Amino acid sequence: MAFDLICVRTQGASHIDDGLPCEDFGAVRKGAFYQVFALGDGHGDSNCPRSSLGSQWVCESALDALCSFAEDVRQDGSVPEAAADATDEAVEQEPVPAEEAPEPRRMRSKKMLIQDAVSIIGGEEGNADLTGREALLFDPQQAKMLMRQVAVSIVGDWTSRVNSHYAENPLTDEEWAGCSDRYKPRYQAGERIEHIYGTTLIAGLVTDTYALLLQQGDGRLCVFDALGDVSQPIPWDDRCFANVTTSMCDEDALASMRFCIWDLRSHPVVAVLAGSDGVEDAYFSPEQMHSFYREQLVYAARSSVAELQTKLQSELPAFSAGGSRDDVTICGIIDAEAVRPFVERYDMENAQVPIQLELSRIEERLPKMQGKMGYLQGNVTKAEKDYRATVAVRDPIAVRVQELRSDVSNVNSGAAEGFFSLRTLSALRGSLGQQQAKLEEDLKNAEADVARAKDAYERACKELEDYVALRNGLIAERDNYKEQLKALGASDDSFDNVFDGEARSGEAPETEPSVAPDPEPMPGFGPDVEAQPWTDVSVEPEFDDIGSRIHRLSRRFFNRG
Template identity: 30%
Template sequence: MNNNIFTFHKTVIGYRHILEEIPCQDSSSSYNADNENYQIIAIGDGHGDPACHRSAQGSYFVVSVAEKCLTDFANAVLEGEMDISSPRQCRECIEQLTNTIIAKWYSIVRNDLLKNEVSEDDLSEAGIYSETYRQGQRLEHLYGTTLIAALMVSKYLILIQQGDGRCDVFYKDGSVDQPIPWDERCKGSTTTSMCDTDAFASIRSAVIDTEERGVVACYIGSDGIEDSYYNNEETQFGTHRFFMDLTCKLNEVGAEAFNSYLEDMLPEFSQSGSTDDVSIAGIVDLEMISTLIKEYKKSVEQYDYAESLKKRLEDAQGKLISMTRKHELLKQHMVDAQTALQNAQKDHDFLKEQIRLLYSERQELSDKADYINNELKEYRKESQEVRDLIDGNFKCITSAIQRFVDEVATGFSEKEMVYCRLSEQISEYNCNIKNTEERLISGEKNLNILKDKFVKAKEVFTEYDIRYKEIDSEIQKIHDEIQSPCQEAYKKISPSDA
């Protein structure tokens, strides 16, 4: 990096802290040596846990310690007292550095405890730690804080971190990454801490050869930054977007006006984002970043566009989910109406067939009745002729004639009985036909009502289904846009090893 190096830091109280009258628990610092041969930035994020009642002091202590230790480390490197050129020597030196920072922080915390003994205020809010504190154990937990710090010296960028927060390093090829190894225990509102019993072993670090990689900027931020972006924990796209936009603003307003910009921007950022305390710090090569502004702006625009697509997708999916229940009900209502109509149509067709059969059977009976009636007429005629013969003084008629007369009379009676039965059956058929026709008329009315219901149900469902499918189609289009080539530019702000 050249001599045109700008360092800055800024901490603002979180919007939620203002509302709940909680003091700011973050601290930050930056330092640019007079001859610009080394630069230091550091951030401490005091824990919001009530058991860490003195975390604001803890974050201030750790930032002060880190700045002092990194200053000593930088001077040792510049004066040739410390060689970090080989991997083994570098590893040993960094371990000595982190051990020193932790040990000195603990020492300052213990000294503060001697001056300011644990109070009832500390104990009353300590929760499960209350009894532990009363026994004089784990008192450093009162000062719980995270730490992120960076030192730019010689041709090296040295990064150290304990707990959450993020460090973004920008390179001259336009790429961005987060080189400090991540501790998977830092998830959601859970974080590791300077006060952890395994802090010496769990503190992380990274060393970058700035000449080899072409570092143009290094930014660090408390979790108030990353938590302001939705679904950011895994990808860190939002964090990269924030620092890219910050770089563009720095280039736009200039170093002198940048602090004023941060004073105005960060409180609004906290209010609209995480509502937590927000701390940022950076080491920036002003000359080098100016050549990358166009690319950064494109990446920021692409990120914002991708986020707008995601928002549209979420809105559309939410709308589709809210419509699904009604869509299913309307569809079922239409199906039920269609089923009812089909059943009514079957009943209607069945009644029509019954009437046809009744008419047919009645006609058969009528034909039989007419036939019997004709036979009765013949019998009457024959009987009358026989009577006329008998009345005509044929008193001597033989017994055979008498038997014939008796047979005619008997046959007449039987035919008459058959005719009466047929007439009764015809009356029954007429009654059945009348009842069936009444049912048919009623069924036709119900059929028409069901037809109207089905038509209306179909119209309502069809109209709703069109809207439902339009939203479903919109979701697919948004998916296609997210997967489109323009998304490749957006992906550039995502480090391969983030």
């Protein structure tokens, strides 16, 4: 493999706006049989006013440590006595009283934390062809010891640098003014000085036989293997989320450093790329970030790594402004020749990513729509019930009004004068008139209630119909995206979980999430009011079929209002 180093960074758009320096740093170095890279992301916190220095020095400490490590393990012999002593001293801790014991997540010893944070990729084919102590890298127990040596070297050197600098350069008045009351007393007491220089770290050592990858804090390191696949093999620390990260300035910085040892003999790679969180935070998903890196690899394969470096240097300012607005650093190694066989595939996969993102959005939304569908159907049922109730109140009143109208008509006719005296007839007319006036008012109010109930029912039906149309439109859109993915060569299996595969931490999910059954389009719901005009004025106060649709009943109601 003919790897070329790449390292590029830019000041974040928000840092430019706020008058802050670039707090990222990246560095690379090439040895006789190895290449190393490192990036640090200084904390954007006024309590860490010298994080730009911290990120620079952690890169220098990492490069020094990894270069020394590469040369030491290739030689025969044992672990240097001084390094072994330093390792033992660094992990020794005073016992913690029970009442001061930390939260369960921190109950493990620092030694165990290091042991849990070393992953080994490969090493199955034996180590007869390795020289010196390189074979120990693929022995789990020996690898943990060697990684402790690396961690001690980096943390110790960086801590020494920042404390020496602070001893000669106390905080300026401007730096002091930016610190919060939480940290000022500790800084005054000479405590947590490392926090002033707080930074993360991602670094890698790549030789002809193995790669040693390490991380402290957030950011992402992606490995593109010789099969064209991408992974994030460094164990993830779940304390890193959103804007929260572990750091070189933490008291457990040594313990929480994570490692991956990758056997390049059995699992060759075409590229290893590390990016600060300014890259990751520009995207909604790991797959989008992977697509960005694939795009850069394709460019390098079609031109060169040197031209990619120039391209990124010119494009990253706009990338930051349009994305995370944070500082952005990318560094690592690329074998442009080895990438070339994957150019067509990477182009195809990158074309799929935006479609998969939209498909994922729809697949996530459709099951959630079921709840609202039920809610809207409940509204229709309630509105129909209320409508029936108002009609049931109105109909008897309407019947009685018609009867009174007939009675009044008869009383006012000449025929009634032969049956009643004038006095009785006058009283009867007055009584019927009062009853009619009251019932007419009651009928008017009942008709208004019916009109309101009818309007509420029709609105409920329309809302449900619109939501069904929206849902059916999403299903049609989903099916269209699936057809597009098929045309781009994606398999049907990829539609179930379009971003399935590598979890955000680089580890497979423990369980598959349960999802609702795949929804199918629903027919339109609710009466077609225009097709069933309310024209029948006959009165039938009894419902013949309580379960029938309300638009069928409408033919038996008054055409009022």
